[in-house]
Amino acid sequence: QEGVWEIDGNYYYFTSNGLQKNTEVTQRGVTYKVDGNGLAKPVDNNIKGSKNLDKAMEWMFTARRAGLTYDMHWKNRTSDWAADCSSAVYRSLIYGGFLGKDAWVGNTETLFQMGTKGKVMYEVKESEIQYGDIFVAGRPGGSAGAAGHTGFILNPHEDTIIHMTYGKNGVAVTQRKGYMGDSRGLPVRYYRLVGANSN
Numbered sequence: 001q002e003g004v005w006e007i008d009g010n011y012y013y014f015t016s017n018g019l020q021k022n023t024e025v026t027q028r029g030v031t032y033k034v035d036g037n038g039l040a041k042p043v044d045n046n047i048k049g050s051k052n053l054d055k056a057m058e059w060m061f062t063a064r065r066a067g068l069t070y071d072m073h074w075k076n077r078t079s080d081w082a083a084d085c086s087s088a089v090y091r092s093l094i095y096g097g098f099l100g101k102d103a104w105v106g107n108t109e110t111l112f113q114m115g116t117k118g119k120v121m122y123e124v125k126e127s128e129i130q131y132g133d134i135f136v137a138g139r140p141g142g143s144a145g146a147a148g149h150t151g152f153i154l155n156p157h158e159d160t161i162i163h164m165t166y167g168k169n170g171v172a173v174t175q176r177k178g179y180m181g182d183s184r185g186l187p188v189r190y191y192r193l194v195g196a197n198s199n
Contacts, residue, residue, distance in 0.1 A: 001014060002014055002015050002016060003027055004025060004027045004030075004032055004040050010039055011032065011039065011040040011041070011042075012034075012038050012039065012040055013025050013032060013034045013038070013040045019038045020034055020038065021034060021035070021036050021037065021038050022034065022035065022036055025040070026117060026118035026119055026122075027118065027122075028118065028122050030042050031043050031118075031119065050096070050097030050197075051096065051097050051098050051193065051194075051195045051196050051197060052096050052097055052196075052197055052198070053096065053131065053132035053193065053196045053197065053198040054096075054198050054199055055095055055096040055097065056092040056093060056095060056096030056098065056132065056152070056193075057092070057096075057132070057152065057154075057162070058095070058096075059088075059091060059092040059095040059096070060088065060092055060152065060162045060164075060171055061162070061171075063083065063088060063164070063170075063171045064162075064170060064171035064172070064173075067170065068080075068081060068082055068083055068088075068164070068170060068171060069081065069082050069169050069170055070082065070083070070084060070085075070164060070165065070166045070168075070169050070170060071083070071084060072084040072145065072146075077105070078091070078105050083164050084164060085108075085148075085149050085150050085151060085163055085164045085165065086105075086106065086107040086108050086110075086111060086148075086150050087105050087107075087164075088151070088163070088164035088171065089111065089134060089150050089151065089152070090103070090105040090106055091105060092152070093120075093193075098120060098121075098193055098196075099120065107143075107144060107148075108136055108137075108138050108143040108144065108148035108149070108150050109140070109141070109143055109144055109148075111134065111136045111150055111191075112136055112138075112140040112143065112189070113140075114191075115136070115189065115191045118194075119194065120193065120194060121134060121191040121192060121193045121194060122191060122192055122194065123189055123190065123191055123192075124190050124191065124192045125190070126188075126190055128190075128192075129153050129156050129190050130153065130156055130192075131153060131154065131155065131156065131198065132152060132153065132192075132193060132196055132198060133152070133153040133190050133191060133192050133193075134150060134151070134152055134153075134190070134191045134192075134193070135149075135150060135151060135152075135153065135161065135176075135180050135188050135189070135190050135191075136148065136149075136150045136188070136189050136190075136191065137149040137150065137180045137181030137182060137186040137187065137188045137189075138181065138186050138187070139186070139187065143186075146166075147186075148181065148186065149163070149165075149180055149181035149186070150163065151163025151164070151165075151180070153176070153190070154173060159175060159176045159177065160173055160174065160175060160176060161173070161174060161175075161176045161179060161180065163179070163180075165179070167179075
């Protein structure tokens with residue numbers, strides 16, 4: 001039973017080596033500092049921003065209306081006329097206040113890393129996905145370029161996603177299954193943004 005657990009009103013952090021002391025761990029978007037007695041206390045992640053899912057989605061829909069096309073070239077993926085799947089997600093997160101305005105626009109590899117750190121987003125099960133969650137397809141360490149894909153869960157009831165996709169040469173709303181890279185056999189992970197709010 002690894003992770004942070006509540007026992008008699010206190011939180012403790014365990015690994016396969018037992019109770020851990022004098023460390024820090026992030027679990028499901030909450031960072032805990034663990035003292036010399038093994039007590040884990042939650043601390044504020046101190047990530048400034050509005051963290052508005054609707055604003056992040058607004059970037060995607062605006063890009064669709066504006067007719068941004070798909071382009072993986074490093075000069076074009078952050079331009080006013082083009083993006084690729086991961087730059088669209090990053091640019092949406094910046095616009096929505098989940099990342100700073102000067103944040104580096106990464107790729108699927110850095111999204112996996114961000115999900116592992118758990119401060120901006122953390123992994124959830126497929127059965128838990130909801131509006132605004134991020135899917136990342138591919139194998140960590142080998143998802144760069146065309147070997148990965150990413151976008152947002154739009155409507156879990158209709159099982160739709162919104163993503164910048166090569167197949168549609170732009171931002172598209174499609175079914176989730178068969179459009180995330182899963183049709184090519186890529187594994188898919190899902191992440192929830194920390195502190196997200198939505199109307």
